[in-house]
Amino acid sequence: IEISTLIACGQQEPKPLFIGFESFMEGFVDWFQSHGAHLDTSAVGIFTFPLSEGGRGAVALKDIPEGHTLFSIPRNMTLSTRTSQLPERFGLNAWQKAGLHKGWTGLILCMMWEQANGSSSRWQGYLDTLPNKFDTPMFWGEDDLAELKGTSVVEKLGKADAELDYTTKLVPAVKSRSDLFPPDDLLTHYTLDMYHIMGSRILSRSFVVEKWNGDEDEDDDAAGNVGNTSLGSAMDVDDRDQGQGSEHAEEEEEDGDDEDVDDSSDVAMVPMADLLNARYQTENAKLFYEKDVLKMVSTKPIKSGEQIWNTYGDLPNAELLRRYGHVDILPLPSGESGNPGDVVEIKADLIVAVLSSNEQAAKGDQAKERIDWWLEEGGEDIFMLDYDFDLPPAMVSFTKLMLLPAKEWEKVQEKSKPPKPKLGGILYDIMISAIEARISEYETTLEADKASLSDSLPLNKRQALIVRIGEKDILHGHLKNLKSLKEADSDQQKGGSNKRKADSSNTSSKGKKSRR
Numbered sequence: 312i313e314i315s316t317l318i319a320c321g322q323q324e325p326k327p328l329f330i331g332f333e334s335f336m337e338g339f340v341d342w343f344q345s346h347g348a349h350l351d352t353s354a355v356g357i358f359t360f361p362l363s364e365g366g367r368g369a370v371a372l373k374d375i376p377e378g379h380t381l382f383s384i385p386r387n388m389t390l391s392t393r394t395s396q397l398p399e400r401f402g403l404n405a406w407q408k409a410g411l412h413k414g415w416t417g418l419i420l421c422m423m424w425e426q427a428n429g430s431s432s433r434w435q436g437y438l439d440t441l442p443n444k445f446d447t448p449m450f451w452g453e454d455d456l457a458e459l460k461g462t463s464v465v466e467k468l469g470k471a472d473a474e475l476d477y478t479t480k481l482v483p484a485v486k487s488r489s490d491l492f493p494p495d496d497l498l499t500h501y502t503l504d505m506y507h508i509m510g511s512r513i514l515s516r517s518f519v520v521e522k523w524n525g526d527e528d529e530d531d532d533a534a535g536n537v538g539n540t541s542l543g544s545a546m547d548v549d550d551r552d553q554g555q556g557s558e559h560a561e562e563e564e565e566d567g568d569d570e571d572v573d574d575s576s577d578v579a580m581v582p583m584a585d586l587l588n589a590r591y592q593t594e595n596a597k598l599f600y601e602k603d604v605l606k607m608v609s610t611k612p613i614k615s616g617e618q619i620w621n622t623y624g625d626l627p628n629a630e631l632l633r634r635y636g637h638v639d640i641l642p643l644p645s646g647e648s649g650n651p652g653d654v655v656e657i658k659a660d661l662i663v664a665v666l667s668s669n670e671q672a673a674k675g676d677q678a679k680e681r682i683d684w685w686l687e688e689g690g691e692d693i694f695m696l697d698y699d700f701d702l703p704p705a706m707v708s709f710t711k712l713m714l715l716p717a718k719e720w721e722k723v724q725e726k727s728k729p730p731k732p733k734l735g736g737i738l739y740d741i742m743i744s745a746i747e748a749r750i751s752e753y754e755t756t757l758e759a760d761k762a763s764l765s766d767s768l769p770l771n772k773r774q775a776l777i778v779r780i781g782e783k784d785i786l787h788g789h790l791k792n793l794k795s796l797k798e799a800d801s802d803q804q805k806g807g808s809n810k811r812k813a814d815s816s817n818t819s820s821k822g823k824k825s826r827r
């Protein structure tokens with residue numbers, strides 16, 4: 312491929328990494344092909360882009376039509392607790408007893424073990440290509456983390472929980488089997504640092520590879536209907552990730568009552584597929600699965616020189632930063648730039664706190680009774696605000712529930728129906744106060760943040776600033792919207808009451824007339 316083609320396609324000049332240029336990635340491609348995988352080398356190249364373009368990523372070497380298989384990987388080449396030999400060698404009962412079947416600790420241990428085994432591991436050619444350094448907040452110092460105050464990133468890091476898993480599950484397992492884990496390796500291959508590196512590799516690169524579910528899918532396959540068997544990825548489908556907030560969170564879910572908990576042995580590292588970068592609504596390729604292989608297939612025509620993008624699920628910047636260490640910056644409808652997928656979380660607790668000074672609102676045990684009912688009915692305890700600037704209906708409904716007079720609260724319980732999420736009356740002021748309270752959780756103002764944003768800032772500070780600006784932009788947009796809705800509503804009321812006055816004077820004059 313001509314570098315000029317890439318530049319013509321709007322990319323800054325990339326540094327070629329493979330296809331005759333870079334032995335390191337050539338070695339990986341050789342490993343990939345020699346283990347039964349296939350890469351269409353006439354269509355796909357691996358290049359390094361500027362960091363803003365994703366760093367190392369895949370490029371179309373020619374025009375690629377939609378539905379083209381870019382590469383395919385046998386299932387047994389993915390790295391998971393199903394494919395690594397370690398759980399069996401450890402003993403499946405012992406594995407479970409050690410708690411390694413839950414969460415990511417088991418997969419982290421498999422990855423450490425495979426890496427420690429060097430050239431005798433089937434995955435050495437792959438593991439050698441994985442990053443050892445991450446820009447994710449998990450590795451930030453206190454100073455940089457302070458920049459994220461007000462966002463939900465810090466409380467979702469789960470660093471302490473991950474470290475607890477390391478000391479209570481992984482270390483005892485390693486120490487219990489010196490035949491599998493030579494004692495000296497504890498200080499090199501099985502360290503806490505390595506635990507975090509492996510956890511971050513999983514967080515930013517793993518896919519969910521469900522077990523092949525015979526019958527129905529075989530029909531799809533027979534019909535060549537690969538599109539219906541779309542494979543979600545850690546990057547792609549959030550169903551798994553929504554609850555999987557950290558290296559540890561999946562386990563928390565498993566320990567809880569959640570029935571939709573995913574099987575942690577579905578979590579798999581997929582060589583080559585994890586080389587694709589992602590950007591908001593730019594996806595042009597996706598991983599599909601069949602009985603024995605996974606296939607990366609183009610979902611749109613891709614022009615020669617264009618980057619091949621997977622999707623990480625069009626996540627908000629806070630989540631992109633936490634999981635992947637980057638943020639998306641695109642034009643917004645307002646003319647400014649940011650991530651159109653950004654959201655702000657408002658906890659139900661904050662609404663309750665705002666209502667504490669409202670005479671009408673339920674308090675103490677009564678408030679608790681309503682909150683318990685709301686949660687039992689499946690209500691959310693965190694509300695998501697986005698760039699639509701429509702308040703989440705559940706947030707309005709929950710607030711109304713807390714404000715209901717006792718009689719109406721009884722009716723709600725009888726009917727098992729929460730209040731309709733319609734704004735009006737004092738709700739405007741309560742919602743405005745809630746959003747103002749949320750804004751006050753950040754240390755700095757939106758104006759100050761915008762003024763301090765510059766390309767010369769250190770990466771962590773700059774990315775944290777972009778996360779904060781996006782969230783505050785949403786909050787201020789909601790404030791503005793609520794204030795104008797409140798004004799329009801009161802104008803309408805006034806208009807209505809003027810109209811009513813006019814109507815009543817008409818009526819009375821008519822009445823008078825008729826009386827005459």
Ligand SMILES: C[S@@+](CC[C@H](N)C(=O)[O-])C[C@H]1O[C@@H](n2cnc3c(N)ncnc32)[C@H](O)[C@@H]1O
Pocket residue numbers: 362363364365366367368515516546585586587588589590634635636637638
């Ligand atoms: C699945 S890997 C993609 C391949 C990766 N670039 C590599 O060199 O191996 C995900 C990582 O790629 C980087 N990345 C992906 N998309 C990006 C983007 N739009 N902007 C910046 N970095 C991106 C982030 O570092 C992220 O953690």
